[in-house]
Amino acid sequence: MNETMVCAVGNVATQPVYRELASGPSARFRLAVTSRYWDRERNAWADGHTNFFTVWTNRQLATNTAASLAVGDPVLVQGRLKVRTDVREGQSRTSADIDAVAIGHDLARGTSAFRRANKPDQSVTSLQAEPNWENQAVNTADAPAPQDARPASVT
Template sequence: MNETMVCAIGNVATRPVYRELAGGASARFRLAVTSRYWDREKSVWTDGHTNFFTVWANRQLATNAMASLNVGDPVMVQGRLKVRTESREGQQNRTSADIDAVAIGHDISRGTSAFRRSGRPEGTAAGPPARPEPNWETPAVNAAEPEPDTPKRREPMAVT
């Protein structure tokens, strides 16, 4: 429950890798996040350190990421940060930072993007069972009797 949620803004560094697993679709790609700062001496913006994250997407997000992302695309990724330390015999410990993505989108401050809604995958429920639509029509009134609060219609006057 106490998870570290992050929003990382950077560029897609590797082509997304897509896998169809027993639990649903999965995709991963590397995200490069480079800090930038104003160099006062040179009066220019300068690139700082670059951090790399492995972004993991699941189910429909994985399918849409595979269809939408290309190397170099500026993106924003929101998700749970997972820092992992791996130790192998005879090697130094290796630390990696992964993001289990909840949302991925193009950074439209750096370009344009055209959104297309994807269809729901077959075999998934679309939510709770549909309820019948309520009858919104006004009940019919006897045409011979005017409604009590409605004034009678007047014929237009002839202009001479």
């Protein structure tokens, strides 16, 4: 696998578009990535060129993307870079897409509250908060000897 993996840091430029396809959920949005540089003449940070990427997501990532992102949100996107060239009406157009593997809010520019998404194929009754260790058989011959957690008394 010789795929080009990238990590892009930018802002959501368009509202995510969510679709239910035969192969599962899919979502896409545009990501604006603007370079910043230190302008010595003005003694201040300045914006450079802005690149736009179309970010594609599938399955659970698509569902979570549509529910979590809005225009202007600062995000980090990791995924496979795909550069395409199309010829339409005699003109050649080049676009850069990212097939996303992971997306997250940029916590350097704000806060975010994480909520675990419920998986549609799991029922609540099949989940346990903790394993029930008391009902599992333990081979005491292989288990390490318990250590006394109390401090030694000082006389």
